[in-house]
Amino acid sequence: MSEGEPLIEARRLVKRFGDFVAVDGIDVAVRAGEVFGFLGPNGAGKSSAMRMIGCISPPSGGSLRILGLDPVADGPAIRARLGVCPQRDSLDDDLTVIENLTVYARYFGLPRKIVRQRAAELLEFVRLSERALDRVEPLSGGMKRRLTIARALVNEPDIVLLDEPTTGLDPQARHLVWERLFRLKQRGVTQVITTHYMDEAEQLCDRLVVMDHGRIVAEGAPRDLIERFSTREVVELRFGDSPLESVIAKLDGVGQRLERLPDRILVYAEDGDTAAAEVQRRRLVPTSVLVRRSSLEDVFLHLTGRTLVD
Amino acid sequence: MLTTLVLSRVAASAAARGQRSTAVAWRNVTAARHSAYWWVLVSGFVEPLLYLLSIGVGVGALVGGFTLADGTRVSYAAYVAPAMIAASAMNGAVAETTMNFFGKMKYMRLYDSVIATPVAPFEIALGELLWALLRGAMYSVAFLVIMTAAGLTTPLRALATLPATVLVGLAFGGIGMVLGTLMRSWQDFDYIAVGQVAMFLFSGTFAPAEGYSLVPRIILELTPLYHGVALIRGLTTWSFDWSILGHVGYLVGVAWLGLSIAARRTGRMLCP
Structure with missing residues (x-):
């Protein structure tokens, strides 16, 4: 060898x-x-x-x-x-x-x-x-x-x-x-x-x-994959019991990509705070807002596919 | 020069195979030191002893003496005792290679981590068989000592008999290992038990096979225990002729066939 x-x-x-x-x-x-x-x-x-x-x-x-x-x-x-x-x-x-x-x-x-x-x-x-x-x-x-x-x-x-x-x-x-x-x-x-x-x-x-x-x-x-397949930051929005389908329609255009999980909506954005402010501006009232760095989890979801909303 | 090289390479790989099989057997020795396993071993020795006492000695008193094919006259106990050794060699080897092998493979998943090492499935089978033989040999030694002490055989004959009991164990270990890989659940072991009892009762153990009519006699002369009993009885009573080589050949063949089938089947089961 x-x-x-x-x-x-x-x-x-x-x-x-x-x-x-x-x-x-x-x-x-x-x-x-x-x-x-x-x-x-x-x-x-x-x-x-x-x-x-x-x-x-x-x-x-x-x-x-x-x-x-x-x-x-x-x-x-x-x-x-x-x-x-x-x-x-x-x-x-x-x-x-x-x-x-x-x-x-x-x-x-x-x-x-x-x-x-x-x-x-x-x-x-x-x-x-x-x-x-x-x-x-x-x-x-x-x-x-x-x-x-x-x-x-x-x-x-x-x-x-x-x-x-x-x-x-x-x-x-x-x-x-x-x-x-x-x-x-x-x-x-x-x-x-x-x-x-x-x-x-x-x-x-x-x-x-x-x-x-x-x-x-x-x-x-790991870092390359995050850069390539995700954004720098992710905003996690929870809306309590309200149906997420109706909410997600109103989020159109916020951040670069949206993803609906059973219990929350993920907003992929370069700047999480700006995206969160945009959500407020559209008069949506999430029960919780979490801005975090994007992780391999996000890459993984993107690549192995749950229902994606672009 | 080339042949020396090839031969030394073959010898080296055979030595490595032997070392790895021994390592598998060694695992069992190590595990046995901790457990109540030794009591299981003791029970495997006591059982044939009880048969010897009740039937060999008890029934023997009614039967009286017994004349072998070559005209040698022996007591009934001396007639039955070698059959008990053969049967215990069978039972020990079969228990170890069916029940315990199956349990280790399917339930304890013991071999899943062994196949990740240089040990090959064939060597696992060989190692388990080695352990089964070791266990069987311990039974045989104990039993031969008792037979010698009771005057049912002589020390020299007992010594000559020991390798034969190992051969019987090897043959049944080979068969048992194939059966062990065929088992689907614990229920299947009942079939094996029935087969063992049938062989135990009819393989020329308590009465000569010559007493049966043609068809059952042919069937029972095909069973390995028949040959095991004949071989061991020939040695403990020192009343054998050339036909003893037939018994040896038969048992060697069964052992070889069983082991090669078992090796292929364990390989396929462990390394899909």
């Missing part, structure tokens, strides 16, 4: 299950040291893409190279250099916290002495040292996820794959996971993350692709 060649390179990559096309010809290149994100709603094809990259699901079409190797022919050699943190914590409830690491390390053929030392270091890293000898089952969701991340690092992988690393965690637990992942990034570990949380993608990813129906609908750095 030559210098500068992407660690992961997919061209026209396809995954089919019978007639269903889960991944429909995606092009992806992940460079060393990068944190790369797959963003998309449930069923967008993120997890199928991850499983192909993890060499546990053979591609149905296109080409895929990981670490310069072919996933079908060199699966075990590639997997030896990957760390995988699956969507569902698949920890072993019959084992203790530290055994979850030591038993897993043996699957990589690591010598026992190294395993013991590394397991201790990793528990320190994910702040679970005190729980080393406890059973896994009573751990909190956040602890289990951290243990799963530690397990993914036991072979000192070149690439770590994280499938929705913070789904189902409370905010504190989530921030702790983010902080640990950021540390990993500082150490130069390449990470591939799937998420449907916009804040997570903004926090963690250097670059990301937005997927919908198995295709990539946008690609870029």
Whole structure:
């Protein structure tokens, strides 16, 4: 593998299950040291893409190279250099916290002495040292996820794959996971993350692709995507119980774009305060007005499409 | 030169495969150390012992002695005991590879994280089988010790019998693993249980197969337990002829076939 060649390179990559096309010809290149994100709603094809990259699901079409190797022919050699943190914590409830690491390390053929030392270091890293000898089952969701991340690092992988690393965690637990992942990034570990949380993608990813129906609908750095597909600011208008259809007609021309969600109307504008003032001028009386910076969430809504009103 | 290179590469990959399968088995050893599992193991050993006492010794007192095909005269207990070892090797291997394998795959989803490592589905199957054999061998050792102490066999014959019990376990482990991948729900295990009981009762365990009429006899001579019982009885009573190789060949074939089918099926189930 030559210098500068992407660690992961997919061209026209396809995954089919019978007639269903889960991944429909995606092009992806992940460079060393990068944190790369797959963003998309449930069923967008993120997890199928991850499983192909993890060499546990053979591609149905296109080409895929990981670490310069072919996933079908060199699966075990590639997997030896990957760390995988699956969507569902698949920890072993019959084992203790530290055994979850030591038993897993043996699957990589690591010598026992190294395993013991590394397991201790990793528990320190994910702040679970005190729980080393406890059973896994009573751990909190956040602890289990951290243990799963530690397990993914036991072979000192070149690439770590994280499938929705913070789904189902409370905010504190989530921030702790983010902080640990950021540390990993500082150490130069390449990470591939799937998420449907916009804040997570903004926090963690250097670059990301937005997927919908198995295709990539946008690609870029989080800030670029926001600039390209949203406006600088967004005004959120709520109108209590009044039907939003009647309100939205009167908002025509305010801001650059309008979007109606079940409970509120979003006004995309370069200057949120000006747009909010215009709403007042039209004698509309929202129950609440919130002016905020636009986020990946807005990009996501724009690209993966709820009913858009231009 | 080239052949040496190829051979050393093959040996290296076989060693890696062996190491990874052992790692799968090791997981089970580690888990067993924490749980009430050892009691389950004990029960698997006690059951054939109870059969031996009630039927071998109890019924044996009514039956009296028994003449084998080669003319050797043995007590009824010495006739039944080897069949009990074969049956317990079967039960241990089948329990581990059907019920426990199914539970680990479908409910605990234990292998979902294992396939993300260099371990291949085939190696998972092999590792589970290895564990099943280890469990079966422990039963067999304990039982052979008791048989020797009770004068139903000699220490040397017991030693020669041990590998044969492992072979019986291997054959049933192979079959069990295929069945484990075919199971749809826990109800399906009832069918397996019925099959096991039928084999346990009729595979030349308590009475010679020669006593049955032609059709049932052909059916039961096709079952692996029949060959397992014949093989082990031949060794513990030291009354075998060349036909013993037929039994060995049959069991090796079943084990190989079962394992290769199971490997393909686990691969397809775990890596769609």
